[in-house]
Amino acid sequence: MPIRVVDAGEVSGLRSQAAYHGVARAFEPTTPNTIVVLTPGDAHVCIGFHQRVAGEVDLAYCRREGLPVVRREIGGGTVLLDRDQLFVQWIFHPSSLPRQIGQRFALFTAPMIAAFREFGIRAEYVPANDVQVDGRKISGTGAGAVCEAEIVVGNFLFDFDHERMARVLDFPDDTFRRNYREGLYRYMTTMRRELGKAPGRERVKSVYLKYCAEALGETLVSGEFSARELEAMEATESRFATREWLHREGGLERPGRKIHADVWVYQGTESTAPGNIRTTVRLRHDTIDAITFDCAFPVQESGALRRLESELRHVRLAHEPVAAAVDRSKIHLGPGGLDRGDVIRAVLGAGAPASSIVHP
Amino acid sequence: MAEREDIHGCIVHKELHYSVEDHTWVRPNDDGTVTVGMTDIAQGLAGPILHARIKKVGTVRKKGRPIATVESSKWVGPVKLPVDGTIAVVNETVASDPQVINRSPYTKGWLVRIQPDNLDEDLAQMVTGQAAVDAYRERIETEGLTCAHVADFED
Numbered sequence: 001m002p003i004r005v006v007d008a009g010e011v012s013g014l015r016s017q018a019a020y021h022g023v024a025r026a027f028e029p030t031t032p033n034t035i036v037v038l039t040p041g042d043a044h045v046c047i048g049f050h051q052r053v054a055g056e057v058d059l060a061y062c063r064r065e066g067l068p069v070v071r072r073e074i075g076g077g078t079v080l081l082d083r084d085q086l087f088v089q090w091i092f093h094p095s096s097l098p099r100q101i102g103q104r105f106a107l108f109t110a111p112m113i114a115a116f117r118e119f120g121i122r123a124e125y126v127p128a129n130d131v132q133v134d135g136r137k138i139s140g141t142g143a144g145a146v147c148e149a150e151i152v153v154g155n156f157l158f159d160f161d162h163e164r165m166a167r168v169l170d171f172p173d174d175t176f177r178r179n180y181r182e183g184l185y186r187y188m189t190t191m192r193r194e195l196g197k198a199p200g201r202e203r204v205k206s207v208y209l210k211y212c213a214e215a216l217g218e219t220l221v222s223g224e225f226s227a228r229e230l231e232a233m234e235a236t237e238s239r240f241a242t243r244e245w246l247h248r249e250g251g252l253e254r255p256g257r258k259i260h261a262d263v264w265v266y267q268g269t270e271s272t273a274p275g276n277i278r279t280t281v282r283l284r285h286d287t288i289d290a291i292t293f294d295c296a297f298p299v300q301e302s303g304a305l306r307r308l309e310s311e312l313r314h315v316r317l318a319h320e321p322v323a324a325a326v327d328r329s330k331i332h333l334g335p336g337g338l339d340r341g342d343v344i345r346a347v348l349g350a351g352a353p354a355s356s357i358v359h360p
Numbered sequence: 361m362a363e364r365e366d367i368h369g370c371i372v373h374k375e376l377h378y379s380v381e382d383h384t385w386v387r388p389n390d391d392g393t394v395t396v397g398m399t400d401i402a403q404g405l406a407g408p409i410l411h412a413r414i415k416k417v418g419t420v421r422k423k424g425r426p427i428a429t430v431e432s433s434k435w436v437g438p439v440k441l442p443v444d445g446t447i448a449v450v451n452e453t454v455a456s457d458p459q460v461i462n463r464s465p466y467t468k469g470w471l472v473r474i475q476p477d478n479l480d481e482d483l484a485q486m487v488t489g490q491a492a493v494d495a496y497r498e499r500i501e502t503e504g505l506t507c508a509h510v511a512d513f514e515d
Contacts, residue, residue: 048431048436049429049431049436050410050411050413050429050431050436073436074436075410075431075432075435075436076436099405099503099504099505100405100504100505100506101405101406101407101432101434101435102407102434105434128407128433128434129434143434143435143436144435144436144437145435145436145437145438146437249413251411251413251455252410252411252431254410
């Protein structure tokens with residue numbers, strides 16, 4: 001059966017989420033596999049199915065900015081969508097997609113990657129579900145099952161508001177936010193950033209769909225949503241707009257903030273004799289990409305902490321290399337001051353949750 | 361020790377009853393309830409499970425309706441109940457340690473105990489013993505499935 005393509009154009013932020021849910025909720029054995037392409041007409045924040053909105057999103061900021069916050073029914077973390085993106089959604093019969101999720105993402109991202117490359121961007125698939133350009137994420141993807149349909153979604157980033165993304169999330173303090181923001185700039189990219197100028201939206205759509213037909217080995221036929229699907233979308237919008245849905249019990253707790261699959265920000269507090277040290281660390285794989293110490297006590301030597309932070313950059317998060325970096329920094333450690341072991345524990349403790357992150 | 365069959369790395373316990381389509385299993389208990397969980401194949405397809413939300417005790421469900429949603433680092437989806445009935449007990453361990461499903465899908469990682477409504481009828485539509493092994497072998501070979509196991513897999 002040919003694959004139906006629905007180009008929904010520019011729709012509201014809420015509809016951009018409700019679209020794939022509605023197609024899935026109305027899915028029947030006779031429903032064709034469907035690809036939806038659309039543009040979220042207004043910016044919105046979208047949280048994962050099992051996330052707890054309080055503590056995850058700065059709701060007061062979103063309210064002030066008029067940014068709607070929506071909970072989707074598929075997993076993952078918080079995303080910011082707006083009209084600088086092309087949102088692509090596959091709603092397929094389970095039997096039409098590889099059962100192994102890794103293979104499914106590889107299939108889903110293949111036409112995206114081919115399209116990026118046609119535009120001159122050296123995108124590549126990074127398991128499990130990232131598309132990256134030289135270590136910078138250029139597309140996020142997610143997957144899930146809703147009713148009888150399997151869903152895979154992703155986006156083409158023409159441009160991205162890094163500042164706004166760093167404001168949308170709720171962080172424990174400004175140091176964490178600053179570290180996250182820097183990480184976003186460093187490890188998230190867009191078509192505009194890669195090419196200097198983003199290609200036209202219609203061109204991206206047509207190139208992408210050409211490669212979808214190739215990857216799936218099927219004919220694509222332009223179509224419309226059915227009345228039943230539109231009804232299901234409206235019902236989804238009504239449910240998604242309720243306070244109960246947004247504030248429903250969460251449960252998915254991650255120990256840090258993810259920038260992409262390999263880059264996370266963590267924070268920990270170490271209790272020491274002179275007082276607490278709060279350590280914020282950004283890890284890339286198992287290596288310190290950035291680190292900041294905030295001490296609740298005066299440090300004897302001016303600039304010592306900054307020197308220590310500098311020495312720790314690009315050091316593997318393990319006892320020996322961290323200890324060696326602390327020694328190299330020549331930070332003054334003496335009676336009544338910080339103990340060498342305190343500093344090492346502060347660094348290793350802040351990054352410790354990284355070992356609990358599940359990497360596929 | 362349950363009799364188990366290894367099919368291309370995927371484990372099937374022969375004494376359980378399976379809904380092969382939904383990758384769930386059922387174990388009848390002496391008190392008339394049945395224990396329900398995800399198969400080894402299901403946990404392997406999902407990948408490392410980060411969170412599982414199970415419906416509350418007392419929830420009445422028809423066969424095919426979800427009793428839980430599980431989220432891995434790559435996918436979120438429902439676990440469908442293979443029998444009609446009411447949730448009698450929820451495995452609380454799963455809430456605090458969802459990867460128990462990956463480590464021990466048939467033993468410690470069970471999801472719920474159900475007070476079934478029509479057990480004989482429902483079991484008749486499931487497969488067990490050698491029939492289950494044969495059904496899974498066909499499915500695994502047809503679909504090219506593999507079961508990734510965590511290091512401390514114990515089932």
